[in-house]
Amino acid sequence: KNQVEQSPQSLIILEGKNCTLQCNYTVSPFSNLRWYKQDTGRGPVSLTIMTFSENTKSNGRYTATLDADTKQSSLHITASQLSDSASYICVVLRMDSSYKLIFGSGTRLLVRP
């Protein structure tokens, strides 16, 4: 079944600390995996996009990893800031005729001062 599962559901960290969010997927056939940041009441904004041949990709303080063999991905946030408080959504593009995005349920991150 084509699913994307994320953990933890929610996370609270102190400003300046690092954190890692997890994503497991069973989507097939796989095209690429994306991480989005969604602020409350806003649309998702792309952080990274990785194809199966890419193991890691960075975007500022955000670093995503992908293990296509185990079908796992992670998003590491370094030196967190208050503005990092948001939902982080793992999304997999299924490469069939429809090219649909399969969304995870997201991890809600709260960064406290």
Added chain:
Amino acid sequence: GAVVSQHPSWVICKSGTSVKIECRSLDFQATTMFWYRQFPKQSLMLMATSNEGSKATYEQGVEKDKFLINHASLTLSTLTVTSAHPEDSSFYICSARKGLAGALETQYFGPGTRLLVL
């Protein structure tokens, strides 16, 4: 980067009325646009996919007569919620695909429209 706008950003309407939401790709032509619905603390759920100049493809369980989608141009798609009811209250997000479908395609999301039906 590519920008997708939505209008209005929020709307309150009475039960039984119809509401139209516009989605525009501001600096690129979008052959395909997507409409999503998001309930509180849940992820986005695809409602329908619309290609310019053709009928929209609706996901299972989405009433096409209730959620009318028009994609008349390469930069504009509209979603009309007809005879809205309180259970239609939600956050509606559109997305526009830049370029052809494929491994390197990118979807850009609008800021969303909050609909509250009283």
